Amino acid sequence: xxxxxxxxxxxxxKTTVSTSxxxxxxxxxxxxxxxxxxxxxxxxxxxxxxxxxxxxVGIRVPRVDADACTYCGRCxxxxxxxxxxxxxxxxxxxxDLCHGCGSCAWMCPxxxxxxxxxxxxxxxxxxxxxxxxxxQGVMNVGQTMGVPILRELKxxxxxxxxxxxxxxxxxxxxxxxxxxxxCPVVExxxxxxxxxxxxxxxxxxxxxxxxxxxxARELGxxxxxxxxxxxxxxxxxxxxxxxxxxxxxxxxxxxxxxxxAIAGGRTLVDAAPEYRPxxxxxxxxxxxxxxx
Amino acid sequence: MxxxxxxxxxxxxxKTSVTAAxxxxxxxxxxxxxxxxxxxxVDAANLELVLQPRRLDTQPFRGGQVAVIDEDRxxxxxxxxxxxxxxxxxxxxxxxxxDPIACDGCAACVYQCPTESIRMQEQRVGECRLxxxxxxxxxxxxxxxxxxxxxxxxxxxxQRARQQALDEERRLVIVDxxxxxxxxxxxxxxxxxxxxxxxxxxxxxxxxLRRALGTVQHFGVPALVCINKADxxxxxxxxxxxxxxxxxxxMVGSIPFDPSIASALVAGEAVTAYRPEAxxxxxxxxxxxxxxxxxVEPPTRQxxxxxxxxxxxxxxxxxFQ
Numbered sequence: 001x002x003x004x005x006x007x008x009x010x011x012x013x014k015t016t017v018s019t020s021x022x023x024x025x026x027x028x029x030x031x032x033x034x035x036x037x038x039x040x041x042x043x044x045x046x047x048x049x050x051x052x053x054x055x056x057v058g059i060r061v062p063r064v065d066a067d068a069c070t071y072c073g074r075c076x077x078x079x080x081x082x083x084x085x086x087x088x089x090x091x092x093x094x095x096d097l098c099h100g101c102g103s104c105a106w107m108c109p110x111x112x113x114x115x116x117x118x119x120x121x122x123x124x125x126x127x128x129x130x131x132x133x134x135x136q137g138v139m140n141v142g143q144t145m146g147v148p149i150l151r152e153l154k155x156x157x158x159x160x161x162x163x164x165x166x167x168x169x170x171x172x173x174x175x176x177x178x179x180x181x182x183c184p185v186v187e188x189x190x191x192x193x194x195x196x197x198x199x200x201x202x203x204x205x206x207x208x209x210x211x212x213x214x215x216a217r218e219l220g221x222x223x224x225x226x227x228x229x230x231x232x233x234x235x236x237x238x239x240x241x242x243x244x245x246x247x248x249x250x251x252x253x254x255x256x257x258x259x260x261a262i263a264g265g266r267t268l269v270d271a272a273p274e275y276r277p278x279x280x281x282x283x284x285x286x287x288x289x290x291x292x
Numbered sequence: 293m294x295x296x297x298x299x300x301x302x303x304x305x306x307k308t309s310v311t312a313a314x315x316x317x318x319x320x321x322x323x324x325x326x327x328x329x330x331x332x333x334v335d336a337a338n339l340e341l342v343l344q345p346r347r348l349d350t351q352p353f354r355g356g357q358v359a360v361i362d363e364d365r366x367x368x369x370x371x372x373x374x375x376x377x378x379x380x381x382x383x384x385x386x387x388x389x390x391d392p393i394a395c396d397g398c399a400a401c402v403y404q405c406p407t408e409s410i411r412m413q414e415q416r417v418g419e420c421r422l423x424x425x426x427x428x429x430x431x432x433x434x435x436x437x438x439x440x441x442x443x444x445x446x447x448x449x450x451q452r453a454r455q456q457a458l459d460e461e462r463r464l465v466i467v468d469x470x471x472x473x474x475x476x477x478x479x480x481x482x483x484x485x486x487x488x489x490x491x492x493x494x495x496x497x498x499x500x501l502r503r504a505l506g507t508v509q510h511f512g513v514p515a516l517v518c519i520n521k522a523d524x525x526x527x528x529x530x531x532x533x534x535x536x537x538x539x540x541x542x543m544v545g546s547i548p549f550d551p552s553i554a555s556a557l558v559a560g561e562a563v564t565a566y567r568p569e570a571x572x573x574x575x576x577x578x579x580x581x582x583x584x585x586x587x588v589e590p591p592t593r594q595x596x597x598x599x600x601x602x603x604x605x606x607x608x609x610x611x612f613q
Contacts, residue, residue: 008335009303009336010300010302010303010304010336010471011302011303011304011305011339011471011492012303012304015496037472038474039471039472039474039477039503040301040302040303040471040472040473040496040499040500040503042302042495042496042499043494043498045496045499046495053524062319067540068308078399078403080356080357080397080398080399081398081414093537094570099379099396100377101378101396101398101399101400102375102377102400103398103399103400103403106375106400106403106404107403122385139474141473141503141506141507141510142506142507142510142511143474144443144474144475144478145474146474146475151379151486153324178375178472179304179335179336179471179472180335180336180442180471180472180476181335181336181435181437181438182334182335182435182439182440182441182442182476183438183440183442184474185335185438186393186438188396190393193372200304201350202554202557202558203341203557203558203560204336204338204341204557207338207341208335208336208338211335211336211437212437214437214438215437215438218393218437218438219393232551232554233554233555233557233558243297256524256549257306257405259521259524259525259549260525261365261523262494263492263493263494263495263524264494264495264525264527264528265495274439283409
């Protein structure tokens with residue numbers, strides 16, 4: 001079962017919720033955790049995995065064999081992104097604009113185009129001290145497209161899923177999504193069984209929550225809500241969730257002590273163990289189906 | 293005309309609250325009446341919620357295209373599916389159907405289809421908006437949920453803001469930026485005169501600040517740093533100060549944690565207008581004074597803000613010294 005933790009607005013506590021959910025889940029289940037915020041991946045700062053494996057990822061960009069090229073311009077014609085151009089007796093490739101679709105290579109009548117990997121980031125993977133199989137995508141600074149990294153990250157499977165002696169465990173995947181409501185969020189949500197939306201009770205939190213709820217509905221993914229920093233702002237989020245039939249599965253009050261511990265790199269359930277039962281309950285309700 | 297962009301790396305550090313306060317504060321002083329605002333966080337366009345502006349104009353924004361299969365001509369050969377690298381062509385009830393959400397718009401399938409049954413269709417992905425706020429014109433946008441091309445929409449918002457600023461001889465464009473370091477951030481920062489990075493003293497805030505600074509420097513824009521909620525974790529705040537000092541980046545302010553910021557949001561006002569004497573408002577006013585002096589007299593190459601690029605490994609998590 002794949003659970004995505006998303007939010008719309010940044011900084012509402014996605015990573016706080018996803019890391020604590022993973023720690024609580026691993027008591028009973030085999031957990032795979034993917035940090036899908038490739039622009040700003042932070043879950044490792046809380047789960048402290050030993051990242052013993054790294055793989056370069058990117059997109060396949062064209063390379064033109066100058067001897068075979070006849071400068072016919074077919075490649076430039078089929079490219080939708082202006083990433084390849086023929087100027088006089090030269091065919092120029094702009095790696096930064098290329099989406100790696102392969103059309104230019106397939107359509108070249110001289111078969112003068114081959115493809116090579118242009119590295120845009122890495123996938124780090126390993127295991128956390130409590131046995132969570134962990135991977136994160138990290139986009140290189142200066143790159144624009146995170147989605148190809150995300151696609152590769154979602155394909156990652158640990159060499160060996162952590163096994164516990166005794167009864168077979170449920171296999172859970174927890175994905176920490178990036179903020180926003182555009183393509184990287186959609187790619188994270190594709191194929192999810194459930195989405196847990198973390199918001200804060202302010203007009204910003206509500207506005208951005210609505211954006212992600214619209215995506216979840218379009219993809220047909222059942223959603224539940226966690227209200228973080230409960231008590232700041234107002235309760236328009238609670239009222240809207242009630243109107244929209246979105247269950248509020250957990251409220252985490254604004255507490256300075258918790259904010260301080262998280263600031264220093266501790267997970268919520270580590271800093272405040274009294275939240276463990278709340279997260280256990282949250283997890284079981286998610287697994288049982290939030291929209292019965 | 294100067295363009296100041298507010299960024300952060302990590303989301304939720306307070307970019308929009310800071311931007312709204314600057315919009316209010318800029319109504320006095322050297323930029324009074326000559327300010328224009330742009331909300332470049334089109335995924336989560338929140339500046340409008342604080343400024344409550346009056347809408348003047350809305351233009352549809354057409355982003356990329358998606359492929360559409362003509363069922364009558366399709367022979368169900370599956371060539372399109374093997375060509376697609378975005379897993380956008382899925383089998384449904386014995387037919388091939390394009391998932392418009394997954395489609396990247398590359399048209400590879402169009403060229404591979406032996407019966408020319410696939411065409412590209414333009415998508416209306418959002419809209420560009422112009423509004424009149426109490427602190428000056430606001431250029432903003434709405435991206436339909438889940439759409440692509442938010443970088444292009446950001447570019448359009450910035451171009452429209454810049455054009456109006458030039459036409460009306462406005463002296464300052466304040467740009468509220470998106471989180472992260474990818475396409476929309478690059479669209480928001482490229483060509484700006486100054487970037488202010490709003491960070492928070494948390495392990496995540498620091499980690500993402502380093503990556504955001506790397507991005508801003510990559511595009512040659514001078515950067516300054518301020519810390520929001522600075523007193524929540526004093527050790528983190530000291531770490532940021534040490535880091536900035538070591539890298540020659542000027543720290544231009546610390547804003548304390550202050551519940552007035554959330555109350556101001558709910559009231560739909562800039563915190564500096566809502567409670568001018570609140571601790572956060574006083575800190576923001578001092579910060580704005582410093583920014584004004586930098587904007588009026590920009591730093592030279594040797595000065596703060598034009599630091600050498602950070603060259604250590606920005607990808608490593610948790611290696612912040």
